[in-house]
Amino acid sequence: MKALVYTGPETLTYRDVPEPGPGDGELLIRVESVGICGSDMHAYLGHDERRPAPLILGHEAAGVIAAGPRKGHRVTINPLVTCGACPACLAGRDNLCPSRQIISMPPREGAFAEWLAMPETNLVAMPDHVTPDQAALAEPIACGWHAVRLGLARLATGHSPRGLVIGGGAIGLGAALSLAAQGVADVTMLEPSAPRRRYLELHCDQKVLAPDALDSDALFDIVIDGVGYEATRAQASSLARPGGVIMHIGLGAASGGLDIRRMTLQEITFIGTYTYTAEDFRQTAAAMFDGRLGALDWTQTRRLSEGARAFADIRRGVVDAPKVILRPG
Secondary structure, eight states: OEEEEEEETTEEEEEEOOOOOOOTTEEEEEEEEEEOOHHHHHHHTTOOTTSOSSEEOOOEEEEEEOSSTTTTOEEEEOOEEOOSOSHHHHTTOGGGOTTOEETTBTTBOOSSBSEEEEEGGGEEEOOTTSOHHHHTTHHHHHHHHHHHHHHHHHOOOSSOOEEEEEOOSHHHHHHHHHHHHTTOOEEEEEOSOHHHHHHHHHHHOOOEEOTTOSOTTOOEEEEEESSOOHHHHHHHHHHEEEEEEEEEOOOSOSSOOOOHHHHHHTTOEEEEOOSOOHHHHHHHHHHHHTTTTOOOOOEEEEEGGGHHHHHHHHHHTOOOSSEEEEEOO
C-alpha cells in the first residue's frame, strides 16, 4: 500500500509499505480521510521523541470497513487503544490507561496510509449524510469536548459562564464549538493570525480577537489553552476569573508561563487534559452527526501524495483553514 512516511525532521516520503495485518478483535479499514494534527507537526519538526522516524503519522481518520460482517460500513476512528480492564478503564477514564496506545506512535503506525487495522470497539458508525472529511474531525473535536466537560463539572459560577479559547486551530475551534454545544453562550477565541481570524469569523461564525485585543478588565470563567506555550499559559492564568478554571490541552512546550501566585490567591483551578474517553468520543460523534457542532466545513483537502507539501504549507503559515485533510488513493 501507499503511505506518507515521516523519515526525519521536515521530511516526509510517499512510498510503498506493507499492508497492516489485523490482530485479534481488529478490522481492516480503507482510509478515506485523515487530518493533519498539531502533534503530527511537532513530530514532523523533530520535536516529539515519542514519534521517532521512520513512522507513519496521522490519527484523525475516517474510512470504510474492508472485510467481515460489517464490510462496507462507514466509520470514524477513535485512535486511542486501551486495555479495558485496568482501574482507569473500569472507572470510565480510559484515556488514563497505563497501557494506552495511540496510532501514529510506536508500536502502532498511523493513518497517513491507504489501510489501517483497528479494534472494532474503536469504530463509530457514521450516517450517510456525513462525509469522511467531516467524520475525521471527531478526533480533534473530542479533545475539546472532553476538556469542556471536565471544566464545566468543576466550575460553580452562579451565573452564565463566559468562555475563552486560546488558539484558532482545529483543537481551539473544536473547544469553542463544544463550549457552545454544552451550554456556554458567550465564547471568545484568541488567534494571532489575521487570515485565520477572518476565516473563523466568516466560515465558522466565531467571535475571534487578536491576543492583544481583549479589554484590559476582561475575565473568563473557563479558559481553554489549545496551544500550550509559555505565553499562552501566562495569558490563561491572567484572564481566568477568581474561582475560574483553566483547561490545558496544548502540548507546545513543557513548562513556564503560569502565574501560580495569582492562581493560588484567586483559587483558580488548572486541569491538564489528555485526549478524551471513549464515551467523550462517542458523544462528540453524536453531536457532530445531529448538527450541534455546526456544518463542519472548515477543512482544506489535499491528496495524501501531496502530504509533504501540505505539511510545508502549514509550517509556512499559508493555510487559513483550521484543518487540512489528506485523502489516500
